[in-house]
Amino acid sequence: MANIKDVAKAAGVSVSTVSRVINDSASVVPDKRQAVLTAMEALQYRPNSLARALVNSRSDCVGLLVGEIDSPFFGALMAGVHHVVHDSGKHVIVTAGYHHIEKERDSIRFLLDRRCDALVIHSKALPDDELVRLLELDIPIIIVNRLIKGWEHRCVYLDNEYGAYLATRHLLSKGHRDIAYIGTNIAIEDGADRVHGYRRALEEFSIPFNERKVVRTFPDEEGGHNAMAEVVSRDLGVTAVFTYNDAMAAGAITMLQDSGHRVPEEISVVGFDDVILARLLNPRLTTIRYPVYEMGALAARIVLHQLDSKFARADQPLRFTPRLIERQSVRDVAPVAV
Amino acid sequence: MANIKDVAKAAGVSVSTVSRVINDSASVVPDKRQAVLTAMEALQYRPNSLARALVNSRSDCVGLLVGEIDSPFFGALMAGVHHVVHDSGKHVIVTAGYHHIEKERDSIRFLLDRRCDALVIHSKALPDDELVRLLELDIPIIIVNRLIKGWEHRCVYLDNEYGAYLATRHLLSKGHRDIAYIGTNIAIEDGADRVHGYRRALEEFSIPFNERKVVRTFPDEEGGHNAMAEVVSRDLGVTAVFTYNDAMAAGAITMLQDSGHRVPEEISVVGFDDVILARLLNPRLTTIRYPVYEMGALAARIVLHQLDSKFARADQPLRFTPRLIERQSVRDVAPVAV
C-alpha cells in the first residue's frame, strides 16, 4: 500500500505538503495541490489511521462494551450509540463481556489499549470499585444501565424500581391479587431494584409479600420457561406473572400455552424491556418500555461532548423513566381504581 | 499514560529490554526482567497497540461489515465471527452498512484505513465489480451471504434457491396448491434465487406460476404485514404463504390474526432464516434454517487461516445447505407424496 512518501515523490513535493492537502491544514498553491490530489488518486492512497492516531493521540473511535453481541436489547443499545457516533464522523468499536468478569475486564483493556477516545460501558459483572477506577481515568466514560453511588453524573440509567412498580401496579389495578415474579438469578442491582418495585406495589395494595411467589433463573427464554413451570407446580393460585425481561416472558408464555393454559384468560403476563419481540408474541406482550436505544444515544452524545465541546451538549437528566406499554397479555379481572 | 520509555527509566534498563520482556522475544536476565515487571505494574503500563500495530503491520483485528447492528440475523452473524476471532486472541471491529451503497463503501474504507488484518463482508448494495476489486487486494477477505461468479472460494454462502424450493415443496406436500410468495423488494441476488426455488417446486407439481401471487415489499415485519394485507385483498384463494424471512412471516401472521384469520387453520405460513423469533411466535413458525452463526464462524476461520496458517484450516465447502424446520404454522390439508 502506498504511503505518504510515495505520494510526495509522485507529486514532486514534500510529505509536509501532502499532509497539508490531506487535512487542509494550511494553504498550498493550486497547482501543487492538484498534483498531490492526482498522485493520491493514481496511487489509490489512503492515510494510515494508526499512524495518524499515534501522532494526534486521537483515534476517532468510541469503545462500547455490551453484554452480548446478539440480543435485541444490546442490539438497540449498540444501534443508539452507533447512530450518534457515526453522525459525528467517528466510529465505534464494540466488544462483548458476556456478563463474565474476566471477559469484561479484557474487553475494557482492549478498548483502552486501542486508545479509544471515549468509552460507553455496560457492565454487570465488574465490581463498583473497578468501574470507579476507570471513571477516574481522564478519558470520557459513561456507564450505561447501572448506577454507581457518587458517580451519578457518569451513569445513564433507568429507574428500575419504578418500572417494576408500574408493572405490578398495573396488574393489581386490573384486579390481580396473586402475582408471581420471575426474576434473574444473577446478583445485580437492577434485579434487586425490580424486586423492590414489585414489593412496593404489593404493599400499596396491602398484599403481603410471599417469597414463594418469586423464582429466579437465568434471564433468558429458557429460564423463563423453567421458572414458569416452577411457579405452576407450586400451585399458589397465581393469576398473573411479572417477569424480569421480555425473553423470560416469552418463555413463560410458551410454557403456559404448551401445558394448556391460556394467556391471558387464565394467567396474565407482564414483561420488561419492550424489545421488538414483545409486539410479535401472541398475545402481544404488555410490558415496561426500556428506552435503551435512547439511552445509548445519550451516553454517546455525552462522551462526544466531553471529548470535544463542538458536539451538542446533553442537558437531559441521566435517569430515564420507564413507561407501561399496554398490549394484550393482561386480563382485566375486576377493575379497581389505582 | 505511561509509555515504554517511562518503564525503561523506572526499571533502569533500555527500552529494548522492556520490549523484550513484554513480548518475551529474547532472553533477559532474571533480575532485570523482574525490575521491568515491577516497573510496569507500578506505572500501570499498557503497551500502545496503535504504535505496536504500526511497526508490526499487524493490528490483530478482523473487520466485519454487517447490514444492521441490531437484528437477530446479523446478531447471529456477528456472534459467529466474534466467537472464533476471540478464541484466536484477536479482535473484531464491526461496522454497519444498512444496505446502503455509500455507507457500505465508507465502512469498508474505515476498516481498511484502520489496517484490519482481514475482512468479513456482508454487502447487499455494492456491485460485484467493486467487491472483486476488494478481493484482489492482498488481504484475506471473505464475502458472506453472496456468491460472486469466479470467486466461489472467497464466498461463504447459502443455497437460497434450494431453501425456497424446500419451503414451497413442503407446503405442496401438505396439500397446498395456492401458495403466495412474499418477497423482498430490494434487488439482490438471494431475492431472485428464492423466487426461482419457489417456481421450481411449483413446476414440479405442475402448478402454473402466477405473478399475482407474489408481492414484494421491504423485508421487515411491517413489509410482511402490508404484503399479507395485499395478498388477502387480492382474494386469490391462497391457503399458504411463504415469506422471504421470518420477520416478514411474523408481520404476515400478525396481520392475519388481527383480521380474524386463523393460522395455520385457514392460512399456513413458512418463513426463512430461523431466527430466535421463529420459536417464539404463536403458532411457532415452520421455517428454513439459515445457519448464519456457523457461516460467520466459518468465514472467520478462513480469514484467520489465510492470515496465519497456525489457525485451524477450513476444509468444509463454502456453500451451506438450508434445512426445513417443521413447527406449527403449516396445516396438513391433504397429504400427498413428495
Added chain:
DNA sequence: ATCGCATTTGAAAACGTTTTCAAGATTGAA
C-alpha cells in the same frame, strides 16, 4: 532595482513501539 512582508515550502522532530546490529559481559574448555 530594492526592501519588507506575507505566503508557501521542506527538513526534522515527534508519537510509542519493535527489531537489527554490534558491543560488552559471561561462561567453559584448554
Added chain:
DNA sequence: TTCAATCTTGAAAACGTTTTCAAATGCGAT
C-alpha cells in the same frame, strides 16, 4: 590464564503520520 563461543544488552532505525520552525519564494511599494 587465555580464547572462543554464547548470552545479554542498548543505540538507532524503522513504521506512517503531523507539526514546528526556519528558509525560500513571491509580491507590492518605494
